Amino acid sequence: MTVTARSGRGTALTVLSPMPRLWAGPLRLILYVRKLLGPSRELQQMSFIHFAHWSVITRFPFQQRRSRYAYLLFRSDFNRDWDEYIDAFSIVIPGRMALIWGWSYGFPGALPTEPFRRYIGRNDLPVDHYWSAYPESSVTEVAAALRVRDAYRAFFGDLDPDAAQAHPQWARFVHDVQGDLSTWERDDAPAA
Amino acid sequence: MRRQPDSGTRSVTVMARVADGRAAELRKTLRECGTPFAHVPGVHFARLLVVEHPVAQARPSVWGWKARLLDLLVHAGRPPRPDDLPHPYLLLTATVDGPQERFFAGVRALGPEADAIWDHCTDYPGSERADDFVRFFAERSLRADYTFAGAPDGTVAELRDAVALRRRLADLAAAGAEGRVPPLTSSGRPAVPVRAAGESPLPLGDIQGMVLRGYGHHRAATHLFLRLTDAAAARAWLGALAPRITSAADVQARPNRALHLGLSHAGLAALGVAGDELARFPDEFRAGMAGREPKLSPGRGTSRWSAPFTEPGGTHAVLMVSATTPEILGAVVRELRVEVTASGGAEIVGESFGERLVAAGGAFIEHFGFADGLSTPLVEGYDRGAPGDLLPPGEFVLGLRDVDGDIAGRGLPADLARHGSYLVYRKLEQDVAAFRRTVGEVAGQFAGGADDAAAALVGRARDGGTLDRCPVASHVRRANPRGSLPGGQRLSRRHMMLRRGIPYGPYLPEGAPDDGRERGLLFLAVVGDIRRQFEFVQTEWMGDGDAFGRGGEQDVFTTAGGPQARILVEGESPVHVPLRRPVVTCRGGEYYLLPGLAALRSLGDQAAYSKRRSSRASLA
Numbered sequence: 001m002t003v004t005a006r007s008g009r010g011t012a013l014t015v016l017s018p019m020p021r022l023w024a025g026p027l028r029l030i031l032y033v034r035k036l037l038g039p040s041r042e043l044q045q046m047s048f049i050h051f052a053h054w055s056v057i058t059r060f061p062f063q064q065r066r067s068r069y070a071y072l073l074f075r076s077d078f079n080r081d082w083d084e085y086i087d088a089f090s091i092v093i094p095g096r097m098a099l100i101w102g103w104s105y106g107f108p109g110a111l112p113t114e115p116f117r118r119y120i121g122r123n124d125l126p127v128d129h130y131w132s133a134y135p136e137s138s139v140t141e142v143a144a145a146l147r148v149r150d151a152y153r154a155f156f157g158d159l160d161p162d163a164a165q166a167h168p169q170w171a172r173f174v175h176d177v178q179g180d181l182s183t184w185e186r187d188d189a190p191a192a
Numbered sequence: 193m194r195r196q197p198d199s200g201t202r203s204v205t206v207m208a209r210v211a212d213g214r215a216a217e218l219r220k221t222l223r224e225c226g227t228p229f230a231h232v233p234g235v236h237f238a239r240l241l242v243v244e245h246p247v248a249q250a251r252p253s254v255w256g257w258k259a260r261l262l263d264l265l266v267h268a269g270r271p272p273r274p275d276d277l278p279h280p281y282l283l284l285t286a287t288v289d290g291p292q293e294r295f296f297a298g299v300r301a302l303g304p305e306a307d308a309i310w311d312h313c314t315d316y317p318g319s320e321r322a323d324d325f326v327r328f329f330a331e332r333s334l335r336a337d338y339t340f341a342g343a344p345d346g347t348v349a350e351l352r353d354a355v356a357l358r359r360r361l362a363d364l365a366a367a368g369a370e371g372r373v374p375p376l377t378s379s380g381r382p383a384v385p386v387r388a389a390g391e392s393p394l395p396l397g398d399i400q401g402m403v404l405r406g407y408g409h410h411r412a413a414t415h416l417f418l419r420l421t422d423a424a425a426a427r428a429w430l431g432a433l434a435p436r437i438t439s440a441a442d443v444q445a446r447p448n449r450a451l452h453l454g455l456s457h458a459g460l461a462a463l464g465v466a467g468d469e470l471a472r473f474p475d476e477f478r479a480g481m482a483g484r485e486p487k488l489s490p491g492r493g494t495s496r497w498s499a500p501f502t503e504p505g506g507t508h509a510v511l512m513v514s515a516t517t518p519e520i521l522g523a524v525v526r527e528l529r530v531e532v533t534a535s536g537g538a539e540i541v542g543e544s545f546g547e548r549l550v551a552a553g554g555a556f557i558e559h560f561g562f563a564d565g566l567s568t569p570l571v572e573g574y575d576r577g578a579p580g581d582l583l584p585p586g587e588f589v590l591g592l593r594d595v596d597g598d599i600a601g602r603g604l605p606a607d608l609a610r611h612g613s614y615l616v617y618r619k620l621e622q623d624v625a626a627f628r629r630t631v632g633e634v635a636g637q638f639a640g641g642a643d644d645a646a647a648a649l650v651g652r653a654r655d656g657g658t659l660d661r662c663p664v665a666s667h668v669r670r671a672n673p674r675g676s677l678p679g680g681q682r683l684s685r686r687h688m689m690l691r692r693g694i695p696y697g698p699y700l701p702e703g704a705p706d707d708g709r710e711r712g713l714l715f716l717a718v719v720g721d722i723r724r725q726f727e728f729v730q731t732e733w734m735g736d737g738d739a740f741g742r743g744g745e746q747d748v749f750t751t752a753g754g755p756q757a758r759i760l761v762e763g764e765s766p767v768h769v770p771l772r773r774p775v776v777t778c779r780g781g782e783y784y785l786l787p788g789l790a791a792l793r794s795l796g797d798q799a800a801y802s803k804r805r806s807s808r809a810s811l812a
Contacts, residue, residue: 005239009738012239014285016246018275023266031337039340045678048738049342050237051287053203060277061207061332068275071246073205073334075285077237078342080739081732083723087686091596092679102262105272108252109259112598115252123247128222129240131229137355138738139343145354146344148361161360165368171765174365178766179664181362182737183758186744 005127008135009186010050011085013076014125017104018069021058027072027103028056034096042092047140048085052076054100072104079138086120087113136186144180151177200345201236203285203336204292206329207243208313210280215242218282218312228305232298234289234348240309244280254602282313289347296329297322366758366768373763375639376647378657382566384408388576394440394585394592398611398788401438402452402512403588403718404574406565406692408556409446410548413514413694414525415617415714417500417507417542418532423464425537430463431796432531439789449515449524453792454615454784456480459508460608463795469605472810476722477614480505481781488730489751489778496751500542501619501780507541510617510784512716514694518547544619546694546714555656558695559622559711560646560775561702563656569688580681587720588613588690591788591811595686599811600720606809608795611788616689616726618715618781619696620749625706627775630748637767648761649748649769663761665740670733670747677739687728689717712776722783749776 005012019027031054034040043049057071078085089097094110101107106123108115134142155173156164164170174181210218219242229238249272252259263269288295299306300319310316310328317324346354396404420426430453438450455463457478461470476484482504486493500507511528515521532538549564551557558564572582586594590601591610601609628642631649635642647653651666662669664676672688675681697711719725732738735752737745746752748759753774761767787795 007237010237012237014239014241014283016243018246018249018272020267028337035338039342042679043340044342047342047678049340051201051203051342052340053205053285053287053336054338055205055334055336057334060281061334062209063278065278067277068273075205075239077287081728084728084732087724088679088683091682091686098258098262103266104249105267106249106252107259107262108255109262111256112596114596114598114602115254119252125241125243125247127239127241128219129225129238131227131235131238133230133236133348134352134355137351138743140738140741141358141743142343142346142351142355144741144743145351145358146346148358149354152357152361161357161364164361165364171370174368175765177361178365178760178762179741180358181365181766182665182742182745182760183359183362183366183768184737184743184745184756184760185359186736 005130007130007132009079009138009141010077010130010132010135011079011082012127012130013074013078013082013085013120014127015072015074015120015123016125017072017074017101017106017123019072019103019105021066021068021070023103024056024058024070027100030099031056040093040096046088046092047143048079048088048138050077050079050139050142052078069105072101077132079140083117086117090116148177148180201287201289201341202292202295203339204288204295205286205334205336206284206332207281207334208284208310208316208328208332210242210282210312211314212279214312215244215280218242218309221308221312225305225309228302228309229286231302231305232295234295234298236287236289236348236351238284238286241283242280243277243283245276248274282310287341292333293326293330296326299329300325365766369637369768371634371637371761371763371765371767373638373640373644373648373761373767376644376653377660378647378653378655379660380658381563381656382658385568385570385575385577388574392574394573394589395611395788396441397439398790399440399589400452400613400786400789401440401443401450402692402716403613403690403786404440404571405443406568407443407450407514408565410450410514410516412518412521412548413512413546413714414521415544415546416511416513416525416528416532416540417544418459418509418511418538419506419541420459420462420508420538422537423462425535426463427537427796429531429535429537429796430792434789434792434796437789437792448517449513449520451524451528452512452786454510454512454617454786456505456508456510456782456784458505460785462508465605465608465795469608472604474721474723476727477783477785481616481618481783484727485778488727488735490735492751492778494780496777497780499780501782507782509538510615510782544696544714546696549695549699553655557654558713559624559697559699560627560650562646562650562652562654564693564695565691566652566656568690571690583685583688587688587725588718590614590720594720601811604811606811608787608791609785609811610791612791613718613720613786614722615784615786616715616717616719616722616781617784618717619712619779620715620751621710621712621777621779623773623775623777624700624711626773630769630771630775634767634769637763645761645767645769649759665737665742665745665747665760667747667749670740671729673733673740687725687733689719689725689729692716692718710779712779715781718786750774751776751778 586600651668
């Protein structure tokens with residue numbers, strides 16, 4: 001299985017899958033309802049998807065004669081091992097996966113994981129250029145950084161970090177956020 | 193058009209038609225274009241790809257009844273017909289801050305850099321005139337019907353600033369060295385697995401004994417590494433050996449010796465297994481451990497490997513003997529050596545000798561002084577346990593149902609793989625003096641001193657007791673996070689291994705100076721899927737800290753360490769334990785197949801083997 005594009009911790013996945021035009025409307029409705037329901041809590045807790053986007057395409061831009069099929073275009077920026085990312089989807093939300101990809105041809109079902117992983121792997125389009133604004137940071141690290149920043153502001157406002165160390169509240173602050181204060185950076189992270 | 197709010201992230205997707213005959217050239221441009229999006233404000237992620245054709249679809253070869261039913265309902269059971277895009281497209285997808293027009297204006301500001309890319313598209317107006325440029329992109333935009341954002345909201349600048357601030361504060365806290373961890377308390381040791389009552393439904397007579405049980409009463413083990421030099425002679429030798437391999441059924445009688453055999457992919461080839469059968473094994477097994485080591489030990493690879501592992505695929509087979517006493521062991525090994533030499537089909541290229549280390553109370557320990565052989569997964573149909581604690585047998589035995597409800601090793605040559613297991617063999621040298629120095633250095637910051645420092649890194653008390661507050665990124669927690677990770681047990685339980693290791697080398701007594709002798713662990717793990725179980729744990733849970741909210745922090749016992757390496761232990765205030773050099777070094781290893789006993793007999797029987805070649809059944 002090839003990983004098509006990586007930028008530090010970020011990996012790109014781009015899948016374009018054909019489906020009967022008849023189901024484009026219902027799928028759009030499903031995605032719309034999903035949007036109304038707000039982000040999936042399970043997926044948010046998994047904390048390894050920066051962004052994921054789904055579009056149902058019935059006509060490509062400036063297309064004269066429409067295609068035989070409608071297409072579902074999925075793109076995602078995520079962290080971690082590619083296989084694990086796909087497996088986690090299958091295991092945590094198999095029903096929703098079927099609701100979204102079940103219309104597409106070739107969908108083998110979300111479970112067992114192996115055929116679905118193979119299906120997505122075969123459909124993953126090779127990316128020619130990929131860029132991330134914070135390649136060294138995973139979703140988890142971004143969330144940790146925001147927690148630390150918010151706590152820091154609450155304790156010290158705009159105080160310079162070097163001065164904060166001498167502040168009487170420093171020990172208290174460090175105690176409160178200690179779980180987010182790991183310092184071992186990945187070898188492939190750019191030097192500070 | 194509905195006015196969009198000014199803040200929050202947006203999905204932007206633009207598909208522009210690539211001019212005829214320019215796709216290849218455009219692709220080359222994209223691969224060499226540097227980092228243009230670094231100069232566009234507010235871009236979180238961006239990708240560019242040339243899409244010429246959609247991927248041709250076929251109906252799945254393996255699918256469950258639910259997927260079949262779905263196909264019947266949705267596609268009336270009809271296969272897809274050919275379809276194509278009208279022409280190639282350049283697909284731009286980005287997640288950006290604010291409205292897409294602002295992003296388009298930012299791309300326009302790239303000027304010649306943007307032109308170099310989109311000049312390959314038809315009707316591209318160039319970056320000179322703002323209106324035309326933005327219209328070109330806007331008219332080719334696709335709406336996202338649903339967007340999921342996993343990270344908390346923030347602009348690119350906010351996120352980058354927060355990341356930099358967190359790092360600076362973490363470094364300040366680490367440099368302070370004022371951490372303090374209160375006394376660690378522990379309670380009961382994990383229970384030892386017990387056989388379930390009644391007859392096991394598993395084919396015990398066909399499974400190698402070491403798969404389902406370690407031999408707790410065996411004190412010593414010898415591993416002979418073989419190279420097979422002649423296929424026919426090696427098979428004849430194997431045929432004679434096969435009946436003596438200990439089966440899981442034999443284990444009941446607590447034999448005073450046990451004999452097991454593993455074959456590497458190169459070994460199967462050397463036995464003359466047909467190429468198309470060899471090709472059906474998964475990538476990692478085909479590559480062998482040496483081929484995977486760059487991923488398993490990034491930056492270190494096989495540079496410290498020693499004989500007999502220095503040559504990739506150099507060991508074809510491993511013969512593992514263990515016994516209750518060194519005398520019995522010696523006798524069995526002597527006999528085996530004679531037989532191997534006499535066979536004319538194999539030669540011994542290496543040997544490892546492992547011996548249990550026994551603490552004062554009689555418990556087995558490893559070289560760092562911790563109780564060994566605890567907390568092993570329980571197997572359904574063999575061990576006693578609550579249903580939620582038992583793992584399906586396919587997690588460790590090929591051809592049986594695994595944790596995903598699939599058949600373990602599906603598609604493998606059935607006669608070769610049925611009731612076999614994969615063995616991950618890794619020789620891990622332990623630098624005991626370095627480990628003691630590491631914990632000694634921070635002992636003052638632990639109320640319980642060096643013992644507590646060590647226990648916090650390991651995640652267990654020396655006597656094996658479970659820590660009442662187990663540090664989140666300790667070794668034990670990383671190896672088995674139980675329900676502590678998002679996704680809970682149903683994800684974590686997919687990555688368990690049966691550990692069958694044994695220490696090697698002399699014990700360095702507490703307080704003794706470094707004697708410079710090699711010692712460590714012969715790490716043996718039995719799995720049904722090397723990638724999902726062993727390699728996943730090694731790379732995602734041991735070799736990285738992200739899953740545990742610890743960034744790039746690695747486990748204390750991976751082969752990593754260096755000036756930047758510090759392990760965070762939470763307390764009244766955090767202690768950052770410096771890991772100045774690796775305390776564990778991998779000296780070699782290999783992936784072996786532990787074939788089922790019927791498979792071994794058939795491999796060893798020339799006539800049966802030839803007959804088998806005509807049937808090409810797969811595990812299903």
